Amino acid sequence: MTIAQAASSPRPHEGHDTLVVTITPTGAQAYGQCPLHFAEVFQKQPPHLANRAIERGKYLHALVQRYNRALIEGDGSPLAPDEVIARVPVPRAFSDGADDETAAITYACEQLYGYKAWLDEADFAAILGAEQYVRTPARRVTGVEGAAVVFSGRIDLVALGRDNKLVLADVKASSVLAPDTLQAAPSTFVYRHLGVWAYGNDDIDIVQVVPATGQTARAHLIPDNIEAGTTLCRAMVASIAAQSFPPRPGEYCAYCAYAPECPAFAGGATLVTSAF
Numbered sequence: 001m002t003i004a005q006a007a008s009s010p011r012p013h014e015g016h017d018t019l020v021v022t023i024t025p026t027g028a029q030a031y032g033q034c035p036l037h038f039a040e041v042f043q044k045q046p047p048h049l050a051n052r053a054i055e056r057g058k059y060l061h062a063l064v065q066r067y068n069r070a071l072i073e074g075d076g077s078p079l080a081p082d083e084v085i086a087r088v089p090v091p092r093a094f095s096d097g098a099d100d101e102t103a104a105i106t107y108a109c110e111q112l113y114g115y116k117a118w119l120d121e122a123d124f125a126a127i128l129g130a131e132q133y134v135r136t137p138a139r140r141v142t143g144v145e146g147a148a149v150v151f152s153g154r155i156d157l158v159a160l161g162r163d164n165k166l167v168l169a170d171v172k173a174s175s176v177l178a179p180d181t182l183q184a185a186p187s188t189f190v191y192r193h194l195g196v197w198a199y200g201n202d203d204i205d206i207v208q209v210v211p212a213t214g215q216t217a218r219a220h221l222i223p224d225n226i227e228a229g230t231t232l233c234r235a236m237v238a239s240i241a242a243q244s245f246p247p248r249p250g251e252y253c254a255y256c257a258y259a260p261e262c263p264a265f266a267g268g269a270t271l272v273t274s275a276f
């Protein structure tokens with residue numbers, strides 16, 4: 001998933017008498033971690049666009065997109081990574097706000113040569129799409145009167161494996177999820193939903209890859225995961241329709257910007273009450 005997508009959030013908008021909720025992979029992921037965090041942080045305080053990590057992520061995706069487009073639009077022979085790097089402008093705020101051409105080129109080489117190595121090893125039968133934006137039609141939501149849901153998101157790479165499986169790849173700048181976590185992640189469910197709608201193929205693998213390190217994780221959703229994702233997305237629509245976002249304290253509290261104000265955090269499981 002792209003960094004730009006992380007800044008987007010599902011926002012309800014009123015039709016004539018239907019509330020239409022748009023669910024993105026990152027929105028579903030945030031809601032799955034904690035509905036109150038989703039409402040108070042994800043929807044109200046999107047990541048600051050000048051953030052250095054975000055600039056790096058945007059640069060990585062620009063490089064990968066240029067490389068993939070050459071594969072899709074050309075004769076199938078890839079551009080040399082050096083050629084791609086020369087064609088993609090280096091973001092101004094790449095290195096602590098100062099232009100640092102050497103650091104940028106080193107970063108770009110690590111990422112793009114790593115991406116090429118992953119792609120070569122994956123040996124896909126075809127690359128079908130790059131940075132592809134998918135938006136499903138609105139559908140009524142079971143159990144939520146007067147509401148409809150739209151799924152939308154940008155997929156970094158869509159490829160067809162030699163086993164005819166559709167592969168949706170999410171290119172990451174730093175780390176991938178553990179396989180069990182990826183398997184159960186709400187974002188994985190949403191990506192799969194987008195792939196089924198856009199390509200009519202429900203034999204889908206979701207892959208995360210960090211090009212610089214070669215780290216990957218892969219998930220193929222089983223019926224239990226699909227049912228759990230469906231239940232979560234219905235609950236998310238119901239929450240948004242009712243504007244009711246219950247806190248769900250857990251490991252994510254440690255990273256939550258709303259923690260100082262959150263009653264569940266201040267009085268709950270994470271409060272230290274005794275000495276060791």
Ligand code: SF4
Pocket residue numbers: 033034035036037247248249250252253256257258259262263264265
């Ligand atoms: S502190 Fe924890 S329970 Fe409270 S909003 Fe944040 S993630 Fe949710």
